[in-house]
Amino acid sequence: MKITKIFMSIGVASALTMQFSACQQAQRENPLLQESTIAFGAPDFSKIQTSDYLPAFETAIQQTRDNIQKIVESEDSATFENTILAYEESGRLLDHVSRIFFALTEAEKTPEIGDIEKKVQPMLTELENEISFNKPLFERIRQVYDKQHDTLTGEDQKLLEEIYKDFVRNGALLPDDKMERMKAINLRISDLQQQWGDQLQEATNNAVVWVDKKEDLAGLGEAGIAQCQKDAESRGGKAPYAIVIVNTTQQAILANLDNRDLRKRVFEASIHRADGTGQSNTFPIASEIAKLRAEQAEIMGYPNYAAYSLEKTMAKTPENVYAFLKNLISQYSPKADAETKAIEDFARQTEGADFQLQPYDRFYYSAKMKKQLLNVSDDEVKPYFNVDSVLINGVFYAANRVYGLTFKERTDIPLYHPDMKAFEVIDKDGKTKALFYCDYFRRPTKRGGAWMDGFAKQSRQWNQLPIIFNVCNNAKAPEGQPSLLTWDEVTTMFHEFGHALHGILSDCQYNRLSGTSVARDFVEMPSQFNESFASIPEIFDHYARHCETGEPMPADLKERMLKSINFQTAYALGENLAATCLDLAWHMLPSKDIPTAEKAAEFETQALRQIGLFNPQIPPRYSTSYFNHVFGGGYAAGYYSYLWTEVLAVNIADVFAKRGALDPATGQDMRDKILSRGNTGDLMQMFTDFTGMAQPDASSLLKARGL
Structure with missing residues (x-):
């Protein structure tokens, strides 16, 4: 899943009804600054124009500043109501505008939207810096925390805790010189992530593999060939057919392409889309982001960014994550080797005893092997x-x-x-x-x-x-x-x-605590469970x-x-483990040891060798140069959460299986104890309340994957 690229740190919320300031009243013609007449207060995309976004952001940012200033200038003693709730309210309009706009930057990013994003991101980061390092504001929040924390209960107490701790983690207690450095780092990371998103999307689009002859697409079937023809037309028609590169390293289309040279072209277009081999090179951005994150962690007193980031998760420490991963790797590795050998042996039955299986061959011969052994293929289903x-x-x-x-x-x-x-x-x-x-x-x-x-x-x-x-x-x-x-x-x-x-x-009760506003290594649990x-x-x-x-x-x-479903699943686990360990490798280093862009590819190989996951047959699901979760999104030092939460999901699926997989009473229990609660309580306790288990049982993961 992707964390929304909005100004989450100020804990704002949209609402069905919004009260607008006099400044907003002057811009009533902008639909983003009006109360929506659509059901639910949903965005009215029939009225919103691209030109509305920048002025809407300017108005919403100014309103947020004004609201924060009112809190700071209050002569009344700080209370939960006049400080914490007022702070929660302060950026509602900004949240409303941001959620609509950033949905488009991800899913409908026209050049015009991209240009606005480049202007908006620095504005938002500057505002975030202003608020995070606003000493009078934090002093009022700290007063409430010191005086009222123990007397508040439930979501009120949780809201206060989250706001106070976020300010502390963002650097509110730092001396002035370190505050200024943190501000500069925040601005630079924001700019780099903007560059990353633009460059990676362009690189992936440019990595399209053009095909001149229909016969080169043998194996796809008529529907697949028609899709390649449509993709070519939608991307400028440089050739009659086009194979579009998707975000992951491996490309599902390789399972069906008979032409080995074309399979190689597709695979190499994927792995080299942004490593400098072609038109794009994101390594300089990744290296600088990693270095700046490491410096942030050091300023905050942590040895590396992973230690800083994981403190707020269920895992708590990098050591706990590595213990979890190493246990999986030790059990996975022999199964992966056996799987690779079986595929190569199968391929040699038709290609000869000297045939050397390559990563771009794996999906192709695995599919043929599945067809022979289980008599099933993608085209059939x-x-x-x-x-x-x-x-x-x-x-x-x-x-x-x-x-x-x-x-x-x-x-x-x-x-x-x-x-x-x-x-x-x-x-x-x-x-x-x-x-x-x-x-x-x-x-x-x-x-x-x-x-x-x-x-x-x-x-x-x-x-x-x-x-x-x-x-x-x-x-x-x-x-x-x-x-x-x-x-x-x-x-x-x-x-x-x-x-x-x-x-x-x-x-x-509160926007800041609702829905998916939970730790990364819990947020993927409901989604992984729903796959069952x-x-x-x-x-x-x-x-x-x-x-x-x-x-x-x-x-x-x-x-x-x-x-x-569980045929040769070692690959899927291996590519995930490799990507997870790459993420951690980048974020376990002190700033002085972060590799340069020129050394990034070598560092990736060394990191995988060191943990026992360097395997050309099973490359990482995402390599550094296109690892958007980590360098463009909110999963830095957190990609492990997909495997961590899979354990939680399997444990929860076991409970459903015992009670009845579609039992409405169990579904209601899941709603009441987990899905409805957001981040209003201890996440491990929620898991325990539903499953009855004091701790997750990781032993069921490999069994669930057929390993």
């Missing part, structure tokens, strides 16, 4: 995974069975792109619970990957229902043809909707229907397909 059926009859159906939710499409809600859809979410008591958008198809203006976020978070304080969206990068079929998914894309839809449920089912519903027979049978006939997947094919 994809007609049963129509994106619309997966959504309505799978994702939504599971949410209905387990949580009692129903979904009504709202064609009256304005959208930012015609490929989107909007649904009203209705709870089992008949009351409206949320608004949910989905945007599932790739396009050049959308960054790679899949994510969840929201135009508004749930908040009882402001009577705000959640307005949540999911974004994916599935291929959209040519006009008149159904858009079909791979199994991995099916589970991705379930995954991202697990995040959406965390936002939709939130029932918290994709293969539950009753759910699977409901959505896995032929795109033309509507018939369910035949029983024999279904059995073969479900058996194939």
Whole structure:
């Protein structure tokens, strides 16, 4: 999942109704500064123009400054109401504008939106610096913390704790000289991450592999070839066909390409998209970001950025993370070696005894091996995974069975792109619970990957229902043809909707604490758990229907397909472990030891060798030069959380399996004890309250992966 690139540190929230200052009243014609007339207070994209964003940011930033100044200048003694709640309220308009704008920078980033982003990001970072290092403001917050912390209860106490600790972690207690250095670092990192996002998106788009001859695409089938033709047309038509590079190292299309030279071109286009081999080189940005983060940690008194970052997580320390990872690596490595040998031996049956398996061959021969051993292939099952059926009859159906939710499409809600859809979410008591958008198809203006976020978070304080969206990068079929998914894309839809449920089912008083506002190594748990519903027979049978006939997947094919889910899964675990260890390697170093851009590739290789994960056959899911989670997003020293939370998810799935996989009472228990609670309590205690387990049981992870 991607953390929203908005001004989260001031703890702001959108609301159905907003009170505007006189300054805002003068700009009522700007729809971003008016109360929306759309249901739920949803963004009115039929009225919002690109030119509205910059003036809206200017107004919202000034309003935030004015609100902070009022808190600071108050002559009344600091209290929870006049300081903490006032601070929570101070940036509501800015949050409203930011959530709408940054949704577009991720999913519909036109050149005009990109130009505005370059102007807005420094403005937001400057404001964040002003607030984080505002000594009179922090003094009032500290007074409330010292006087009222022990007398407050529940969410009031938690809100105070989060705000106070955030200020401390951001450097509010630093001496003046170090404060100034932290401000400069914050501004520079903001600028670098802006450059990273622009450069990586451009590099990935430029990494398209152009194909002149249809026969070179042998193995794809007519639907796959038609998709390559459509992708070529949408990207300028430099050749009749184009293979688009997705965000990860490996490319799913390699499983079907018979042409080995083309497989090599595709793989190398992926791994070299941004390492300087071609038009782009992001290593200088990654190196400088890592160095600045390390310096931040040192200023705050920590040995490295990982130690600083992990303090707020369930894992707590890098040592705990490494202990977790090393246990997995020791069990995984022999299985990975055996898997590689089996694939190479299989390939040699047809290619000869001297054939040397390369990373761009792995998916191809693994798919053929799966076809021979299990008699199943992607081409055989994809007609049963129509994106619309997966959504309505799978994702939504599971949410209905387990949580009692129903979904009504709202064609009256304005959208930012015609490929989107909007649904009203209705709870089992008949009351409206949320608004949910989905945007599932790739396009050049959308960054790679899949994510969840929201135009508004749930908040009882402001009577705000959640307005949540999911974004994916599935291929959209040519006009008149159904858009079909791979199994991995099916589970991705379930995954991202697990995040959406965390936002939709939130029932918290304060915006800052609601929904997915939890530690990284907890936030991926609801999403990973929700993937389990994709293969539950009753759910699977409901959505896995032929795109033309509507018939369910035949029983024999279904059995073969479900058996194939855990076929040769060492690769998936290995690429994740390698990426996780790369992330930690960059963020475990002191600033003086951060490698330069010229040494970055060598450092990556050494880091993987040192921990026993250097394996050309199983490269990292993301290499440094395109590791957007870490250098462009909020997962620095936190990519391990996908594996960490998978353990939590497997433990929770075991509870559901024991009680009944689709048992509504268990679903309600999950709502009450985890999904509705946001960050209002201790996260480990939430896990314990639901599972009855004092600690997560990591032993079930490899079993769940078929290893």
